[in-house]
Amino acid sequence: MTQQRPFFIPFLVPAVLVAVIFAAAMFNVFQYSFLEFVPGSVEVGGFTLDNFARINRPIYYWVLLDTFLLSFATAFFALVLSYPIAFAVVRAERNWVRSVLVVLAITPLFTGEIVRTYSWMLVLGTDGVINTTLKALGLIEGSIPIMYTRPGVVIALVQFAMPVMIILLATAISQVKRDCEKAAANLGATPNTVFWRVTIPLTMPGILSSFVVVFAWTMSAFSTPQLIGGGKVLMISNVVYLQGFSSFNLPFAAVLSLIALGAALGSLGLMKLATARFERKLATV
Template sequence: MTRQRPFFVQFLVPAVLVAVIFAAAMFNVLKYSFLEFVPGSLNVGGFTLENFTRINRPIYYWVLLDTFILSFATAFFALLLSYPISFALVRAERNWVRSVLVVLAITPLFTGEIVRTYSWMLVLGSDGVVNTALKSLGVIDRSVPIMYTRVGVVIALVQFAMPVMIILLATAISQINRDCEKAAANLGATPNTVFWWVTIPLTLPGILSGFVVVFAWTMSAFSTPQLIGGGKVLMISNVVYLQGFSSFNLPFAAVLSLVALFAALGSLALMKLLTARLEQNMATS
């Protein structure tokens, strides 16, 4: 009698294949980072460590800091705006309300990133919807600069990240045992007290998951800061593009790519550590 392989082995084949392709691509990036840049040519020279010493400049530290700040701000504001929508999506009593919220939440996912970015350029421009409306209401006399600023970049990134955040939060909220909320209410807790001290703590894993996912996703943002930032707001992906496709310095672009990768992995590891401690403190409190 022949022994059959576990059925899940065949499901691992696509994942293993993708992992091998990703590892091969990363190895190629690593190889390029140790090669010499030849100005005016796409060909590279021999082995060198100059690419790694060049990164020790203030401008690249500031770009990394800006990337962290913009990613954190995007995750934070996406969380604040998405939680009420997710809560209403799960707890709405009427089916048509839930249907409308679902459509509004996931429709942006079916629109290309470039299209959405250009739409935000029309909204945030000097003669865009926002400034035109404020002028019509007499709030401002002249246009407020929103385009080509960090605020404009964060606004666009938050809108891109909200669908993912809403889905993750809605999943967490739907898993809450409503009996815990009813028990708190029976003991005399007001609806606000139940929400802040029962509902939110029970959805903390979803909150943390959504925050980490959006943070990591924003770390690799390219088209939004490229177009909304207009070259004045640079994230690490934009600097990689400038070095690799404007200056054709592929070796240094490879180094910046590795720095961005390790920075993202390091920040995720730190958040995971903080998340574990927070969950442990909540479990013991």
């Protein structure tokens, strides 16, 4: 009797191919980081460690710090705004209400990032929708500077991340058993108490997971901070672009890419430890 091959092996082939391609690309980037930059040419020189020594400058520390702060702020505000929508999507009693909410939530995914970013430029600009409306209402006299600022970048990134956050949170909320909430209500808990003491703790693993996903995703954002920030708000991806495609310093761009990857993996590792500790604490409650 011949032994049958596991059915899941064909499903592993695409993942293995993607992993191999990614590993080959990262090896090429790693190799470039040790090559000498030749000014005025796209060709590279021999082996050198000067690219790593150049990192020790305050500007790159500030860019990395900005990337962390903007990514954290984006994940936080996206979570705060997305949770009520995801809760309504799962708990809506009428199907048409649920359908409308789902369509409104995922529609932004069907428009490109550049299109959405340009739309936000029209909204956040000096003569944009926000400033024009506030002036018409007599609330302000001069324009509020929103474009080319960190808050403006965060606003655009939050809208970009919300559809994914809503989908992840809705999945987590749908796994909560209503019996737990009904039991708390039968014991005299108010709806607010049930929400904060039962629903939120039970969905906390999903909250943390969606936060981590959006945080890591935002760290690689490029076009939104590039256009909304206007060169005044830089994230690590923008600096990589400036070094690699404006200055043609591909070796130093490779170093920055490795640092960005290491920072993202390190932050994900720390958040994973925090998530595991919280889940263990929650299990003992």
